[in-house]
Amino acid sequence: MAHFEKANSIGEWLDQRLAVETLKRVLQTEYWIPKNINFLWAMGMVLAATFGILLVSGIFLLMYYQPNVNSAFDSVNYTIMSEVGYGWLWRHIHGVGASIVFLIIYIHMFTGIYYGSYKKGRELIWLSGMGLYVAFSAEAFSGYMLPWGQMSYWAGMVITNLFSGGSLHADGLVEWIRGDYVPGQAFLNRFFMLHVLLIPLAIIGLIVLHFGTLRIPHVNNQDGEEIDFDEAAKLYKEGKVKESKVIPFSPVFLSKDVLVMGVYFILFFYLVFYHFEFAMDPVNFDPANGLKTPTHIYPEWYFLWSYEVLRPFSTNIGLIAFAIAQVIFFLLPFLDKSPNVAPASRRGLFKFWFWAMLIDMLVLTFMGKLPPEGIWSVIGLVAALVFFALWIALPIITAKEKKL
Amino acid sequence: MSNKTTKGRRDFMGMALGGFTALGGLGALYAMKRTWDPLPSVKAAGFTTIDLKDAPENVLITEKWRGKPIFVLKQSKEMMAKTTEKTKKRLIQIGDAHYMVSVGLCTHLGCIPGYNPEKESFLCACHGGTYDATADVTKAPPPRGLDIPPFKIDGTKLVLGETGPEYEKMLADGTTLAV
Structure with missing residues (x-):
């Protein structure tokens, strides 16, 4: 039995048992x-914060959602939307949140790319962040199945078919993932899980890891300056607050956050209350029908760029291109050969690489939404080729970069 | 007891524990894999009989087999005139009539192509692939024509899910892949 003194306050009582003062110092002040x-x-x-909001709204949706092919559609579109008190609020928060979280993820990623925040000890921050991107993508896709509308069904069909590996014809693997020849009850149930x-x-788990990887290298700054954090x-x-280059995470930095x-939340709730329809595809308000494909299938906006990398090529090349596009961003810290941690604007050719990549991904996104016909097909193909050309060029131009 | 024997005993216990844990882990992985398998009831349900007698020419009929759409298209004289040696092999002949019967899922990523009776061709709206009236591919990305389901001819009827000699011939000469 360890020795405990009588505590004089609740804070002290907790500190004796949980070392809350130490935790507060290490994690905040x-x-x-x-x-x-x-x-x-x-x-x-x-x-x-957005993840927290998705979690809370999801908990309330979970109370009435039914993962059954016969009742899923009505449990969402009838029960939750018109019977459950404020059910519509949770659904619109969840739908808008799922879409906006990707906008913020992309801003977060491109901020990291612009300022070089993935190099010199910060590689694991980037890798765990990319892990989060993949996990969020899987979370978005599995959630998209649940209302069991036409887009749910056909997105499920098309995405699971990717696992047949083109000419490999791994139909057994596809049927194993689905638990059926086509998406059905087994499929809906396991994606619900x-x-x-x-x-x-x-x-x-990945969020905890992502925070952990930040601890030792610390966050980057606008000039990529190496700071002596101890000093x-x-x-x-x-008390020389003005002279110091740092502030504590909490409460000072957090107040800026x-x-x-x-x-952000003013914009977020404006969308939830007045423009939720952008996150609610009209086609998904038709119940799933395995005998009728919607005339035009497209993913949500945040997957369009990688969809457009797949689309202009024949099956096998398309699949390989798609697979590379999914993982290539993981390699960024290793393909960027420059020793400089600095904003892209000071890094010579990398400045053009950054803006070319950003614009190319925007072009891919817009082309992915348009029907694959005529001039749109051509622009899509060119943008897809530019995407790969940029990745091939990256190690070459960064190796030639002058040390700042 | 000497340190050496203690170390030997600890190593042994460590290896024994590790071995049994690995064994249990492999067993658990196998159980997990089997849990994700399609249920026997799902696999067993799988025979559909369709009667081709009254099918009209150049009108697409859609049936259902194993949850998948099945296209049936009776070929007209004009359509037959356009077939080649290769695409003719894709058709099922009953008496004088020729029928295109195939799984109505694009061989690219599984969307259902739409039929245009005027152009006598299929267009998959997902990624722009096209097929002719025998469901052979005419424009990429689909890698091949629509797959033909296993069938057995029974008079004017077709039993889907069973394998007849005509289907075996199609498999053997590479006209279709096994579905």
Whole structure:
């Protein structure tokens, strides 16, 4: 039995048993953030908050949703939308949140690319972040199956067919994933399980890892400057707050985060209440029908760029291109050969590479939404080829970059 | 007891524990794999009989087999005139009539192509692939014509799910892949 003194306050009582003072110091008051940052550095906490909102709205949807091919559609579109008090609110928050979370993820990613926040000790931050991107993609896809509308069914059909591997004809694998020849009850049930349990568990684990990887290298800053955090922290603790290059995560940096989050949530709830329809595809308001494909199948906007990488090629090449596009961003820290951690604007050719990549992904996104005909097919093909050309060029142009 | 024997015993216990844990882990993985398999009831349900007698020419009929759409298209004289040696092999002959019977899922990624009776061709709206009236591919991305389901001819009827000599011939000469 360890020795305990009588505590004089609840705080002290908790500290004796849980070391809450130490936790607070390590995770908040002495976790140092550089001063030289801008609002883009708030996207991490914006994402964490959005994940929290998705979790809460999901819990309430879970109370009435029925994972059954005969009743799933009505449990969402009738029961939750018109019978359950405020059921529509949870659904619209969940739908809008699932879409907007990808917008913030892409901003967060491209911020990291622009400022070189994936290099020199920060590789694991990038890799765990990409792991989160993949997990969120799987979470979005599995959730999209649940209303069991036409888009749910046919997206499920098309995406699971990707696993046949083109000419490999691994139809057995596809049927194993589905638990049936076509998406059916077994399919809906297992994707329900993935959506509400297994993938969220993986996401929570990855978020903890992502925060952990940030701890030792610390967050980057606007100039990619290498900061002596011990020295800067010492200055701050001595009261030389102005001279120090850092601030504590909580409450100082967090208060900036909260300001950005405030602006973000005004926009978020504006969309939830007035423009939720952008996240609700009209085709998915027809119940799933295995004998009728919608005239035009397209994924949600956040998958369009990789869909467009798949589309212009024949099956096998398309699948290989798609598979490469899914994982190529993982390799970014290893394909960027430059020693410089600096904003793209100061990195010579990389500046053009960054903007070319961003614009190319926007073009792919727009082309993915348009029907695969005539000039759109050609632009899509060119943009897909440019995407791969840029990745091939990256190690070459970064190797030639002058050290700053 | 000397340190050496303690170490030997600990190594043995460690290896024994590790071995049994690995064994249990493999067993668990196998059980998990089997749990994801299609149920026997799903696999057993799988025979559909369709009667081709009254099928009209150049009108697409859609049946259902194993949850998948089955296209039936009776060929007209004009359509037959357009067939080649290769595409003719895709058709099922009953008496004088020729029928295109295939699984109505695009061989690219499984969307259902739509039939245009005027152009006598199929278009898959998902990725723009096209097929002719015998369901042979005419424009990529689909890698091949629509797959033909296993069938057995029984008078004017077709039993889907059973394998007859005509279907075996199609498999043997590569006209279709096994579905």
